[in-house]
Amino acid sequence: MDGDGNSAYGHKTFTRSRSHFADRVTVDGRDGWPVAAGRYRLVVSRACPWASRAVISRRLLGLEDALPMAIVDPIQDDRSWRFTLDPGGRDPVLGIRYLSEAYDRREKDYPGGVSVPAVVDVPSGRLVTNDYQRLTLDLATEWKALHRPGAPDLYPAARREEIDQVMDEVYRDVNNGVYQAGFASRQEDYEEAYTALFRRLELLAERLAGQRYLVGDTLTEADIRLFTTLVRFDAVYHGHFKCNRWKLSENPVLWAYARDLFQTPGFGDTVDFDHIKRHYYQVHSGINPTGIVPLGPDPGGWLSPHHREELGGRPFGDGTPPGPVPPGERVAARGRPA
Structure with a gap:
């Protein structure tokens, strides 16, 4: 487990x-x-x-x-x-x-x-x-x-077939793929997962080079599912799970896409890098028996300009961004980029 x-x-x-x-x-x-x-x-x-x-x-x-x-x-x-x-x-x-x-x-x-x-x-x-x-x-x-007034349609009926297909590919090779690589106990299993992961990431980068979001011109469930792996990539998967062909920050398209989402209300304001790193490095004792939590990488880059708005797109469709994070749900300062 x-x-x-x-x-x-x-x-x-x-x-x-x-x-x-x-x-x-x-x-x-x-x-x-x-x-x-x-x-x-x-x-x-x-x-x-x-x-x-x-x-x-x-x-x-x-x-x-x-x-x-x-x-x-x-x-x-x-x-x-x-x-x-x-x-x-x-x-x-x-x-x-x-x-x-x-x-x-x-x-x-x-x-x-x-x-x-x-x-x-x-x-x-x-x-x-x-x-x-x-x-x-x-x-x-x-x-x-x-739903709140102005809530986006994250699973629009007209796009569900395409969203489902993209999510299936992302789940198999990316969401679950990093775990298959990280917990592999045989070299061939690790290499198979590693190869599938980076092949899929490169295909996703090609898809996102000319469009702001994965499906259509608005945010959907597919973007949420890819984001939750990308936001953890350099902090834990690259080193801890040996997914180290390249860092997310070294892929211009995916890094810009991930920063775009991070800076969209509802995404980055839910991310706690302190919780993420302490969990992976301290709980997975079979992979990291010392329990030492690395100090890096510097999360400040998540707030740098991404220029993805130049591709167009409407993050919330005909809706609006969510309001401020409720006080009791704000991420502590140590878990956020400075």
Whole structure:
């Protein structure tokens, strides 16, 4: 089980576990969980790229009040994700010390790992879903009645086939590919993942050389999913996971694209480089047994001009940017670029 709580790796190859709890929160409540403002709590780690998708989507769509958020400590112990960032070491709403307690209330002695993002039903304290692949799509579609005025359409019906295809490629070779390289225990497995990763990144760079976003001229779910890997690339994947053909900052197109997203409200203001680095370097003891967290790279470059606006595009379509980050959700200074 890796530090993100979503995967397993053995002697031969790394495999990412499927989400065991795949219930959905929907308008019609067909799985027993109807959309309702304030009923659920989104539990995330700012370190985890899979959880970061949900953090970004929630902010872009303006669901902060409708779907309150809990942030776990980036460092896990033998019971996995814990609420040690909160006073008394307990989530103030759920009253629990470990996310595993919500899992236990749903299914006692569940054999899988405790993963984020997780949606918990506040009245019962039970886990609803840990389906990281479906969660953000439902936030974009099933939760529409609770979106803020001016929220973007992150999963437009007319573009879904193309978005799905791009997301599948990005997931296989990039999102999951860095893990396949990083946790490989055989040279040939590492080289296969490494080769597929950089081949896909180069294809994405070609795609993005002439267009601002991955699909169409507005932000979509596809951009969110690529961003959460790119923003971690130089800080952890390049060295820690041996994905070192080149740094993101050495690829002119992808570096400009990633900076463009980082500087878009809803993206960079959710990123905590301190949480990211401490999690990967201190939790993955099999890869980094000393637990030493590198001081670099300097994150200041994320704020440098990118000039991607010259390609046109409308980040939020006919909508508007999200408002300021709620005070209780602002990233601490040590996790942000100066």
